[in-house]
Amino acid sequence: MDELIHTLKTQIIEVLCLEEITPEDIQDDAPLFGKGLGLDSIDALELIVLLDKNYGIKLKNPAEAKGIFASVKTIAEYVAQHRTK
């Protein structure tokens, strides 16, 4: 799980162009949206593409993604359970 969390952090930083942030700056269970990292609705859409492209997970709408994208840890748990690649 730790390895998956680290990989996800690297992918999130790359996809969302978070140039000034390192994987170490993102805490596993810190909120990604709103007050935490401060991501927005377009980032959520980019993360949906990330999960589709890298893990074969197809989320139908942003509302469904909301709970999954709470933190890197919640994303990792979801990916571990639902990945098809």
Added chain:
Amino acid sequence: MIAVTGFGIVCAIGNNADEVLCSLQQGRSGVGPMRYLESKHSHLPVGEVKLSNDEMKELLGISDSAPVSRTAMMGAIAIRQAVQDAGVALEGKRVALVSGTTVGCMDVTEQYYQEMKTNDALLSLPMNNDCGKSTHDMASMAGLNEVETCTVSTACSSALNAVILGAEMLKNDEADIVIAGGAEALTRFHLNGFNTLMILDPEPCRPFDEKRAGLNLGEGTAFLILQKDCTQAKAYISGYANRCDAFHQTASSDNGDGAFLAMRDALAMAQLDPADIQYVNAHGTGTPDNDISESRALFRIFGNQMPEVSSTKPFTGHTTSASGSIEAVISILAIQHDFTPCNLGWKNQMPEGITPTLGRSGIQLSHVLCNSFGFGGNDSALILSKSQSGSPTPQSVSAGSSSITLSRCEIHSTEELAALKEFVSPMESRRMGKLMKAAILCSCRALKAANIETPDAIITATSRGMLECSQQFLDDIIDNDEEFLKPTLFMQSTHNTLSSAIAIRTNCHGYNITYAHGDDSLDWAMRDAERLIRNGCAKTILVGCFDESTPLSNEFCQRAGKPAEPEVSAMAIVLAAPNI
């Protein structure tokens, strides 16, 4: 008052006004399975025009086998219908064609994209693929060779803004006749773009329904013939306004601030009270976001005295940049034939939402409000009236003098863009393409030098917008076979994304327009700015002119024997009324 003396329309529910009227009155939707568009996402219903490209060529008498844009062809068909409908002689008159479009000739560009990279016989395509080209093509296919042409590109409100500009040109005696509207063909580019935003409903759309789940993309065109002080009119344009939500690049503000301001100011221009409006043709896309925001804006205007409201997008699909003129024509048909079109597919009342009409006949409509909103919160409202309300067209040409330039800033290389940090945090600028960075830096510097935080209006000129993002998105569509596409690229490919981003940054809710008419874009932008200042509609205006090149676009230039273009070219000017 500005008179609409004729119109032409081609959309999913008909190839002319009679067919459209018939479909509206019989409740027959034109949305269905893809027939002409070739896309991997064939499960998505679309509102296609029921004509193949070959059939359009035949209608226009084009025998040439060279690629012709579907957007331009359908536009030309609607223009011909409009001119014939008005029965007006154009010879010897000052005629202007004002068209609104988002991606212009994209249908041709995407079809020949790979081939044009190597085939010199197709080199004219990438060298002439800006939005202005589609307007020139429409004019020539419609046989209008002597007319002045202009193109506006403000995403889904483009065509309504073209009508507004046309009315302004007439009021300011810049033309005798204006042909105004818009056209947009379905493209894989657009379909995939909206798909990345996850706002396409795989079922028929249901605007204002609690269970709405997005929009159906459509295509089409409509053009209106506008003339001043005409007694023989189909309807009159009594008011209009364009305002900016200045909230988000793709989402609407919770309370529909931009929409509210546009409707309020259109009513003020028409000197009408909300109670004078009998029908609203809503923007009503069917996305969760638009419909709640527009509902709240409508309640802010009308309170509990809500007139009949419907969205006609379940009939036509969301015809994006053309929707404004298409729905203006639908509104005129409603006025002429005493009915309100049904909001097809509506079943469940949404909390805080308006209750749309399911259609009524035998209803006298004196004044109709038509809403059209675009990405970047580009919100426009138009009021169409059955008869002239006494007073002649207010003479806009005032004694006001021309503007003064308060400041001017230019950027011509990407090396300068590091300075953006002074105005924008890295978190905010991380997704911005180079032209967006240049446009914002330039604008912030010019405004700072002029000591102005929020200008009254923002007017932008761009020939090809954020070319790098458009090109990358097109590459991804091909390389990834229409999958894993980035919403960030699509969002920034829309030409008015620059103008909207500046409005958000400066909190400017005023007039916001983008001219995309090739090399003439800046001239049109300056002309508009001068008009606003002369007529006292704005005291301070930010005018920008932004374009960029890419390695591929310069490769095309080289092959065509033309000089390479700068990687970025940005200029911002702050203009002010002389008596400020």
